[in-house]
Amino acid sequence: MLHLNRWAAAGLLACTLATAWAGNRPFPQHVTYTAGAIKPNHVTQASMDAAVSSQYAKWKTTYLRSDGGDGSWIKYDNTNSTVSEAHGYGMVLAAYMDDQAVFDEMLRYFRNHPTDQSPDLMAWKQTLQNGQMVDVEGVDSATDGDLDVAYSLLLAHVQWGSNGSHNYLAEAKKVMAAILQWDVNPKKHNLTVGSWVSGTDRKFTRPSDFMASHILAFARWDTANATAWNQVHASIVKAVNDQFTHGSEATGLVPDFMVFKNGVWVPTPGKFLETKHDGDYSYNACRTPWRLAMSWLVDGRTDLLAAQQKTASWIRAKTNGVPTNIDAGYIVLNGTNGQSFRSYDDLPFTAPMAVNAMTGGAATQTWLNSLWTSINGGDYGAVVDYYGDAIRMHVLLTVSGNWWTP
Secondary structure: OHHHHHHHHHHHHHHHHHHHHOOOOOOOOOOOOOOOOOOOOOOOHHHHHHHHHHHHHHHHHHHEEOOOOOOOEEOOOOOOEEEHHHHHHHHHHHHHOOOHHHHHHHHHHHHOOEOOOOOOOEOOEEEEEOOEEEEOOOOOOOHHHHHHHHHHHHHHHHHHOOOOOOOHHHHHHHHHHHHHHHOEOOOOOOEOOOOOOOHHHHHEEOHHHOOHHHHHHHHHHOHHHHHHHHHHHHHHHHHHHHHHHOOOOOOOOOOOOEEEEOOEEEEOOOOOOOOOOOOOEOOOHHHHHHHOOHHHHOOOOOOOHHHHHHHHHHHHHHOOOOHHHOOOOEOOOOOOOOOEOOOOOOHHHHOHHHHHHOOOHHHHHHHHHHHHHHHHHHOOOOOOOHHHHHHHHHHHHHHOOOOOOO
């Protein structure tokens, strides 16, 4: 009996330690979204949770690396490189999945690769060279990575607290301050595309950076700068609705890049930063049906809802309700708005439409069900590529009802 009691006590201690080590909001968290939001109703909650867990395990195995010795990073292409966008995605996912060991190693990597402008922003690209991760192509930041890193640190504070080896909240506030200083146009309060931007280039913005729900969280936690964050949010609302009422009335689509001209945000003409389709809905803007829907889903804000509901009804009709009929690019500026300019589908375009469909109510229920099945093995395998798989992980977390806010 003595030995049995010792083993029982040891088991109880192990359980107690496991509980102590678990986060405050371990996966799964079944969040109640804004009234009117829908979730897939053709599968069980347990099966959706299992899909998220399975996909996260595969995502880590496929993309998480620690070569170079200065922390963990996400392999985003076949050249042993990473970018801050990928890093931000990874830190957000680790926080939601209560994966503190991974998160802390990614935080260490973030701190080991600062920009020239600020120690609290991450240089946008590194490549493995001679066993070390080396900054390449400019030691400055990209705004999307900066925003996700700051948001992930708020998640970490709620998940694990800030009294341990890291003061996550203090770290978050430092990154938020740097974003306001380096990634925001002080005159128009719009997000610029990165810390390198100056002069007239500050009039340009990238709608895929319009993480409206992140911005609202920053305003809650960074109370000293709440006015500034609310001004950033207002600029996002204006840009989306300027386009919705000046060209995208039938689609709700926004382009990859926009510029402020004559008091209105408009698509950029020609090539601004990447391709001739910078003024159209392409590989940046494909994320917006997910990003722009979030402030309504989790925060109850209706500022962007009309445009998102229009996109939900338009894309469902455009594709006849078949997810793989979503093409990998649609015209916003350079032709007929809503006309496709590529004749193939791609996961980064398909997956975000599932979050968008959550805004449509009963009219988009079957469409949402089809999208869930499509991105969860129906049409796309467990591994596609870094970009599609990272976006899919965020979408699955959201659509399954597990996206809580800090």
